[in-house]
Amino acid sequence: MAKKTVEDLQLDGKTVLVRADFNVPMKDGKITNDNRIQAALPTLNYILEKGGKIVVFSHLGRIKTEEDKAKNTMKPVAERLSELLNKEVTFIPQTRGEALEHAVAQLQPGEVLMFENTRFEDLDGKKESKNDPELGKYWASLGDVFVNDAFGTAHREHASNVGIASHLDSAVGFLIQKEIKFIGGAVDHPERPFVAILGGAKVSDKIGVIENLLDKADKVLIGGGMAYTFFKAQGKEVGNSLLEADKVDLAKSIMEKAGGKLVLPVDTVVAQAFDNDAPSKVVSGDIPEGFEGLDIGPETLKLFEKELQGAKTVVWNGPMGVFEMPNFAKGTKELCEILVNLKDAIVIIGGGDSATAAQQLGYEDQISHISTGGGASLEYLEGKVLPGIAAISDK
Incomplete structure (x- = not known):
């Protein structure tokens, strides 16, 4: 295919930003179907095997009110991902700020961090879904390379996919590669x-x-x-x-x-x-x-x-x-x-x-x-x- 895949990137020692599609169905704070998390595992495991440090992020649900934020936190997803990867996934309940930047800076090869729901940024002027250039640039500053494996949002021009890709060497993950194939x-x-x-x-x-x-x-x-x-x-x-x-x-x-x-x-x-x-x-x-x-x-x-x-x-x-x-x-x-x-x-x-x-x-x-x-x-x-x-x- 004409686009770079995760196998084309130098990953050893790199902080790898991974846009996943973890928009999973939830009921009473529990995940009812984890197929989308399972689907991301080949890409995540490959990056870890190659010595990468992973910062993974996704949207979840629709965010229009503060109440929506409470029921659409990524925390349960981070916990389930930790179980599936059989390793700790550090969860940072923010989409930007010093705590997130510090945690990313402390990551070691083979470690995984997840930050909060990208759509939380939409409460303040739809910055994620309108591809706010400042937000895309900020998220890109957290990593060395970018892997997009979220086919579910590939038809949208968002800060968390197009915005980041415009600032970093980027590739598709195995899931998108399979969809294209x-x-x-x-x-x-x-x-x-x-x-x-x-x-x-x-x-x-x-x-x-x-x-x-x-x-x-x-x-x-x-x-x-x-x-x-x-x-x-x-x-x-x-x-x-x-x-x-x-x-x-x-x-x-x-x-x-x-x-x-x-x-x-x-x-x-x-x-x-x-x-x-x-x-x-x-x-x-x-x-x-x-x-x-x-x-x-x-x-x-x-x-x-x-x-x-x-x-x-x-x-x-x-x-x-x-x-x-x-x-x-x-x-x-x-x-x-x-x-x-x-x-x-x-x-x-x-x-x-x-x-x-x-x-x-x-x-x-x-x-x-x-x-x-x-x-x-x-x-x-x-x-x-x-x-x-x-x-x-x-x-």
């Missing part, structure tokens, strides 16, 4: 046939992705709530289903341009209420008045399975139905099963709800790659430049 490889140099599957609620969220993938993929399969806007564009009735009425003409033009590449559901699981326990039925064609589509039907699954046979590269972003409700998770679950049983295919799940679904359904270890960044992977699939990666030093 899989997602970038799939979009730019896919092994064919290349099939993309797009779900989720809204066409408007994925217009750019649909258009980019129609140019690149051999087939694009559509499911989830966005399908009903395409149904309407076909002249079908959609009942009470999710519909973006102002995007019907756009859906029509996408179908016209697709030239047969776009594959839509042929049947739908419908119910009269958005409720797991609502009685449901399968309909083909028009969705009756008073009913709403909540999942793809069995004939659609057969059609999608047929379209996926022989595929060598598959990218999937977005669930097929309301997978949070067990009675309407069948389409998403059975699609997962179809994907894990494809022979010799690279299967990439592009973060967000589809990644959550695959993990909850227990298919995580059977997928070639599950992205750690929902928004970042969507923008990457759309063909956009990600500022957090673009800012990294070239090889």
Whole structure:
């Protein structure tokens, strides 16, 4: 790849600033899923093995009030990281100041320090998320080199990624390297046939992705709530289903341009209420008045399975139905099963709800790659430049 990786940096004796994505789910001050911390371990362990001193930092949650600060401290993350690395992680409950500077200066090779939530800086004029130049320069002054391994924020221009990278020799970590290899490889140099599957609620969220993938993929399969806007564009009735009425003409033009590449559901699981326990039925064609589509039907699954046979590269972003409700998770679950049983295919799940679904359904270890960044992977699939990666030093 054109950007430096952590293996290209001289690390021995250096203070290495590492931007990680430790934006983990929390409940009552406890981490409920540590996948994102686990995902950073290869990069952190490599730096330690090479004699580096690590200063690791991340954001956590949204910070709009002082109360938000209390519930989004990085302290529990530092404690969990300490357990996973099997070594003490010094936690400094500040984002700047003498105590932080002194602690960083005292670090020895093989030691790890974490400082407080970078978004704490947003209470004072959104300095982190608006890439305040003074803040980026200050954080850069704490280290010798910078490693960005936070793919989840790579589509944002923040002080903690772009700001720091503009002042130091920088590289991507193994996690971002893997994201570039899989997602970038799939979009730019896919092994064919290349099939993309797009779900989720809204066409408007994925217009750019649909258009980019129609140019690149051999087939694009559509499911989830966005399908009903395409149904309407076909002249079908959609009942009470999710519909973006102002995007019907756009859906029509996408179908016209697709030239047969776009594959839509042929049947739908419908119910009269958005409720797991609502009685449901399968309909083909028009969705009756008073009913709403909540999942793809069995004939659609057969059609999608047929379209996926022989595929060598598959990218999937977005669930097929309301997978949070067990009675309407069948389409998403059975699609997962179809994907894990494809022979010799690279299967990439592009973060967000589809990644959550695959993990909850227990298919995580059977997928070639599950992205750690929902928004970042969507923008990457759309063909956009990600500022957090673009800012990294070239090889």
